[in-house]
Amino acid sequence: MKVILLKDVNKVGKKDEIIEVSDGYANNFLIPRGLAVRYTSGSQTVLKEQQKEQQAQRAREYAEAIALKEKLAGITLHFVLKVGESGKPFGSISLKQVESELKDKHKIIIDKRKFVSKNPIHDLGVTTLKIELLKNVIAEINVEVKEG
Numbered sequence: 001m002k003v004i005l006l007k008d009v010n011k012v013g014k015k016d017e018i019i020e021v022s023d024g025y026a027n028n029f030l031i032p033r034g035l036a037v038r039y040t041s042g043s044q045t046v047l048k049e050q051q052k053e054q055q056a057q058r059a060r061e062y063a064e065a066i067a068l069k070e071k072l073a074g075i076t077l078h079f080v081l082k083v084g085e086s087g088k089p090f091g092s093i094s095l096k097q098v099e100s101e102l103k104d105k106h107k108i109i110i111d112k113r114k115f116v117s118k119n120p121i122h123d124l125g126v127t128t129l130k131i132e133l134l135k136n137v138i139a140e141i142n143v144e145v146k147e148g
Contacts, residue, residue, distance in 0.1 A: 002020055075142070
């Protein structure tokens with residue numbers, strides 16, 4: 001029996017795949033648990049419409065990510081760290097501080113888990129941080145640390 005998977009099923013297939021399984025497996029396991037539906041012309045039409053909607057959604061997300069990348073490219077965040085007699089700064093600037101500064105001053109919300117480098121900033125001067133907005137969209141933001 002041909003079925004369309006509604007969810008990923010281990011060792012069977014991924015969501016939205018059309019697969020051939022035994023009648024018993026489909027009728028007794030996949031369909032009652034909401035993991036699949038029978039493959040018919042109606043279900044095929046619904047699947048194609050859902051795939052078009054998903055593709056349009058991905059295109060919108062990509063366009064938003066590109067716009068955000070361009071907006072982030074023009075931003076430089078400024079922080080101040082105390083510096084000892086040897087010229088070495090005390091403390092560091094965490095990604096959480098960078099995240100909150102973006103939110104407070106520029107009204108941009110970015111999760112700190114999207115930063116490519118997970119390390120805090122320990123050095124004075126300008127540091128460029130990379131942010132993975134989407135799989136293929138990586139934005140850069142400048143963070144300037146001065147002594148104070």
